Each structure stands twice: as structure tokens, then as C-alpha cells.
Amino acid sequence: MNNGLDSKIPGGPLEKKWSKHKFDSKLINPANRRKYEIVIVGSGLAGGAAAATLGELGYRVKCFCYQDSPRRAHSIAAQGGINAAKNYQNDGDSVFRLFYDTIKGGDFRSREANVYRLAEVSANIIDQCVAQGVPFAREYGGLLANRSFGGAQVSRTFYARGQTGQQLLLGVYAALSKQIAAGNVRMHPRTEMLDLVLVDGHAKGIVTRDMVTGEIASHAGDAVLLATGGYGNVFYLSTNAKGCNVTATYRAHKKGAYFANPCFTQIHPTCIPVTGEYQSKLTLMSESLRNDGRVWAPKAKGDKRPPAQIPEEERDYYLERKYPSFGNLAPRDISSRAAKEACDDGRGVGPGGLGVYLDFADAIKRLSEPVIRERYGNLFDMYHKITSEDAYKTPMRIYPAVHYTMGGLWVDYNLMSNVPGLHVLGEANFSDHGANRLGASALMQGLADGYFVIPATIGNYLATQTGKRPPPDHAEFKKAEEDVLARIKKLLNINGKRTVDSFHRELGLLMWDKCGMARNDAGLKEALNRIKEIREEFWVNVKAPGANEELNQALEKAGRVADFLEFGELMCLDALDRKESCGGHFREEHQTPDGEALRDDENFAYVSAWERTDGTPVQHKEPLVFENVHLAQRSYK
């Protein structure tokens, strides 16, 4: 039934799997490590941590990013925090509880063994970061402080003001800088990976474009690690940085890597609403705000009064009403849908009625304004900059926005894809968050993969590969370089009448409407047709000016959008196949009488891994087996 997908989950009891696997894994002796060249694409938490750690172990590492410095990877933007099962608060947390919350939060569509491992190493991550000098928030007694995030009833989230991702990434960047200075890592910023190269069926390197000179070059390695982040920008508007792309993973997909669960995307409930068509990105207001903010919409349809004039009894604190035990901290998918429901019902606020309130009045009354300022000051400032509204005086307006992608390249327990040698880390893989990621768990996963998992598992592959690294002028590299260059020439020569952004916006709107917060059979089929049409027009009517041999931002974008135009189709296909609702994937045909997601464990408890072919993509199913948790309808009531 699993069509040759071997997840390589070790045997034995759940709590022993990772230790046993580490013991069983092959080691490379220190003197031999420098004989291996490892190509790492991405310098975010996952890629940067992997590069620093593997460099320190003595491997020779090449690391790539598209920004001008590894310190600017998109991980930098994470605000709220990072989870770890430290139980410093003595509030009943444990590795098993973090594991359970993550499996349940993911709506039972992730692998038990991977998630357990994640929970297990979470504590080491905090230790590691503290040792590097990450200035986490502390209590007056000098101990580390915690806050709560959605989907949890314990306080296990560590944070550094509203800039947790920045501080964690700067820790990674510092460790990476040390390895660069030591000569163990060679860093290639402003360099974009445009193809994966296979030799005898194994991933043995990449082809890149130097974004300043346009030079196309080959980099050979004994193994390739992709840690290139998520594909949320397929929706054009998202909370991701402008450069986030699917290119690296999609080109690997075209070379044979299976893409798993592409339809699992996360819509974050608390973002600043869209204001206009010119808008280039959406801004997240961290979920941590829901620790103190109360979400509400007017009870009456079309109520246009300013919030202060709507009396208490005419407000609907809908999360508290519908989910009394989790209240405002209900998980993201559920909170987002509830906001959409209120707006679809005509009770939305702000321009276009696409917004609900996040109100701090009670918290300010209870704790005082300075306390709220200390906790969230930078978020309130950011809100003020964008909207010119003062959230200390009037509630924030928020609306859901695309934020994270749970889907990604399929990997086994070693983080290796079905293509031997190709490993995938961080948001770019599919492995740990199922159909919905809990807040503060992506940072945890990125660092777990980079600092602790890949250094232990990569030996299993490398040990079989001694002396097999091809030279970078191997025929396969030459061919890949020619293909890359031909595609660039083709894009530059179309010289049509529409800009890249106009295509991207059109695709994004379509994906948001048909493959966003709610999906249905007819809509997805319509999207599949439309995407083909948009793509066809793109290839005859796009205008990417300039040349390859220069810094050419329009060309960079064109290449990425061309990939999104193929990838969007795969997302819709996956969404169409999954005739159930789970986590962020809400199929309107499959809901409970009170509008909650209705899973179908009998038929859909599998990972859907897509293989690219010349015709329709072929689906492989990895069945999900639950031995330690009881499959239940997720309830936060």
C-alpha cells in the first residue's frame, strides 16, 4: 500500500526510537569528515543551524542564500516564540504532552515518531540557544520566562520580546559566522539555486545563478540539503518575505523528489487586513497577542458603529463562546475559520467588512498599559505604523492571512527524500506539523532539524558514498546548466505585455479564493483550469526586461512565478484528492453540523506524496499509523 515509500521509522517503543536510531546510525570518523562536501541551500534556522553544526563537526560545507547576508533569512521575521517541553513553569508539561498537543494540533496527519523526536529534542534547543547568548525574556529572579500559544493549556513558549525569530536566527548566524571564519563553511549569499543535479540517481549537487553577475555555476557535493523555507507566496499576498519561493523544492520535485501534502497551508488568524490592490505583503500580528487580547465581532450584521460605541452585550466574543476551554487561544485553523464565518455572515468590521476586533481594553484595565506595552510594545508600534491607529485606545482590526506551509518535500525519518542524498529540513519538508502547525513550533522544528537531527542522521547516507562525489564539470552538471540558461533566455525573450507581478497577483487571488480557507470540488476544478490558462498566457505574454548578466530582479521574480504557476496546480490537485476536512484543509462538503472540520480517518489517514510525470502526477500514499495516541475528533470546546 505504501508504494515503495519507506519512512524508515525505527522499531521499539516511541520514547526509545530516537536514542536507538542514533545508536544504530552510521558514524563518520572525525578525520574522514573533511573528505565530504555538503551543499546546503538556505541559511534560515534550519539551513544555517545545519551548516554551522556540520561545519563544526568537520564536514566541508557550502551554504547558499538569496539575500545579501545569511542573517536575513525569513526566519528573522518570526515574532512570538519557540516551544520546548522544559516544564519550567511546573504546570504539567512533559515531552509526551508537547508531542500529544502537536499531533492533535496537526489534526492527526503527522507521523508519531517524528513528532515525538521533535518534542524530545526541544529542551536541548533552548539550552543551545541560551549558551549562544540568545537573550530570551527572563523573570525578575533571573530564570527564563514563558508564555502560552494556541492549542496548548500550558506555558511552554520561550520568547525574546516580539523578535524571537530574529534572536534565534542571529544565534545561528553567529555560529555560522564562526565556521565561515574557520574555513569550514563557504557562504554564497545573493546566489539562487535553480536546479538540482542527479548523478546515477543520487543528488550530487546544484546549479546556481549569481544574482549580481548572472553567472551560472555548478556545485558538486556528497549530499544536498534543502532548507529553503515555505511556499506561502503562491498566494501572492502572505506574511512571508517577498523572496520566499517554491523554486528550490519545486525544481527538486521536477528531478524526482516527491512533494507531500502540498494542500496543507496555514492561514494565520491575526494579520492586519488588506487595504488595497497595490499591496505587496501582509503583516502578521503575533499569536502571542491572544494571551491578552479578546477577539470579537458585532452581534448585529452590518453594524458600522465605531467599536467604542458598541456596548458589551452587543459584542460576540465568538472564540470564547464557541470554544470555552481554549477561548482566544484556540488553534489557528479554527480561529481563522471562525473569523471568516463572522465576516461571511456580514458581521465583519473595517473596509470591505473583512476584519474582526482584537481588543486589549480588558487586559489594560487588569494589568495596566505599561505592562501591555512591555509585553507587546513593538507589535503595537508596528500596527500603528501600518494602520496609523493606536491599539492601546481602540481595538486592533485583524483578518486571517496565509502564513505557513505544512506541506513540503517528502522525507523519511533521516530527513532524506525519496531521491538518495537529497535531504530536506525546516519548513521546506512536510514532516512534523500534519494538517495544521501549532504556534511557536516552526522555530522549534527548524532548529531541531539543523542542530540535532541532521548531524546525527546524515552519516547513514554519507557512509555509503565514499569517493562518489562527481566533479562539477560532470556531463550532468553541464546539461543542467544549459537547461537553466535556456529557460532564462526563454523568459527574457518573451517580451510580452504584462508584468510578472500582474501574473503573480492573478494566480494569488485565484488560489486564495479556491484553495484558501475553504475549498470545494467545483472551485478546485475551476482553479485547475484557470491556472493552466494563466500559465499559458504567462509564457507568451510576460515581460521580463533586461539581461541575464546583470542584477535583474524582474528576471528573478519571473523564474519564481513560473514555478508557482506549475506548483499551484499540484496544490489544487492534492486538495481535490483529499475528500475530508482536516486542520487547515477545509473541504466545505465535509463538515460537522456545527461547521467544524470533519476528518475521515478510514480513508484519508495518509501522507499524500506526489511524483511528477510527463502527464498527471502520480500519487503515493504513506499510511499514518497511530500506536500511542487515540484518534479523536479534535475538540477545543
Place this chain on the structure above:
Amino acid sequence: MNFKLRVWRQENPKSEGRFANYEAPDIPSDASFLEMLDIVNEGLILKGDSPIAFDHDCREGICGMCSLVINGTPHGPEKATTTCQLYMRHFRDGQTIHIEPFRAKAFPVIRDLVVNRAAFDRIQQAGGFITARAGSAPDGNAVPIAKPAADLAMDAAACIGCGACVAACPNSSAMLFVGAKVSHLGLLPQGQPERMRRVLNMVKTMDNEGFGNCTNHYECEAVCPAEISVAFIARMNRDYAIASVRESVE
């Protein structure tokens, strides 16, 4: 809103640059500065002109990738704000806006408004880290750190590495950037073992990269989007003095 733009155009590091004039008509007041440039670029592309190259990524004020000198000020007129977080409603309708790259010997122009800030990376590589091998860290709560010290370290660590401090300084000094990193790590107990080596090596690299000296203009603090305080420069100078003395004694 309508604007007139005077924008620095330069094809590559070797070519001569010049200012070019553009119209930016019908700009929504809620658009950000970079969205305004996006709109202008869409027009340029459709006309067959080359779009204005500028650096950006997160567009929420944290990655430090965006830059630009706007009407003479790095990151423009708003205090504690990066260019990507600057909104057009802060400009006057009809205003002429001058847009230039960050200028400093150590930040050569790559194209138009894009500059090379790799010198910052090299300073960091010279010592901006605490050695902590993955797997060998003690428990996170093993060493309590008083909240005021942790908070102060965080104030310094908030630097986004954009380089506005250098662009604002008449001497193109990088002291605020280096001072922030030296202070962040030096304020924490974990940072003590490497503290002296760190400051010596980072300052030496800073000098070698061609950044100028600090002569107390404090323009850096005024433009810093992360509001890094010049007090961190003083802290670095103290550390540097102690480290130099110790070095000469040893």
C-alpha cells in the same frame, strides 16, 4: 497622491551613476514607500525601461535588507522606521523625493540603490559569536541572569544590521553596529570567556574594512530603525581599552 522622484541610477559598480527623474502619479496614501516604488517600476517595465533596483525582503522592518537614503536621511523621515515600514501618508502631495543608495566606502554600489554590505558579515565573522558546540550546552536555567542585564543585552541585540548608522555618519563609522554586537554578547555571562578577543578582533576588522572613526556626531542613533543607543559605543570603547592594555601586557 502624486510625487516627483529623483532617483540614483547606476548600471553596475564600475559605471558612473546619475540622478534620473520620474513621476509617481496616483499613489494611495496607504501604500508603503517600497510599494510606491513597485508601482513606478511596473510602469517602467511596461514602457520598456529598466526598473529601479532596490534591496528588500521581509517588508516588516526586521530583516535589515531594505536601505535607501530618502531626502538625505537613511530610511527616511520617520523615527525608528525602516524604509519598508515607511508609508506615503507621511509625505506631502506633490512633493519631490530624492532617493539615493546608502553611501560609504565600505558599501560599494552594486546597482542603482543596491549596495554591498558584506563588510558587516566579515566583522561578525571576526568575533561576533559565543562558542557553543551543539550538544554541549548546560541547562538553560543553570545560570540565572538578572532581568535588567538580560533586557539590556536584548536592547543591543535588536540591531537589524541594515547599515543606516554607517550611511548617516559623516565618517562612515560602523561603531554603532559593532558596539551593539560587542555589548549584546559582552553583557551576558556566557559571553565572558571570549569578551576581550571579540572586541579586539571585531574592531580591527572594522578598521580594515574602511569604516571611519566615531567623532561623536550621533547621527547613527538618530536614524537607527532599531533605536540602538550610542551608550553601546561607549561600552565597546571601555572593553576595547581594557583589552588593548591586557594585550600589550601579555
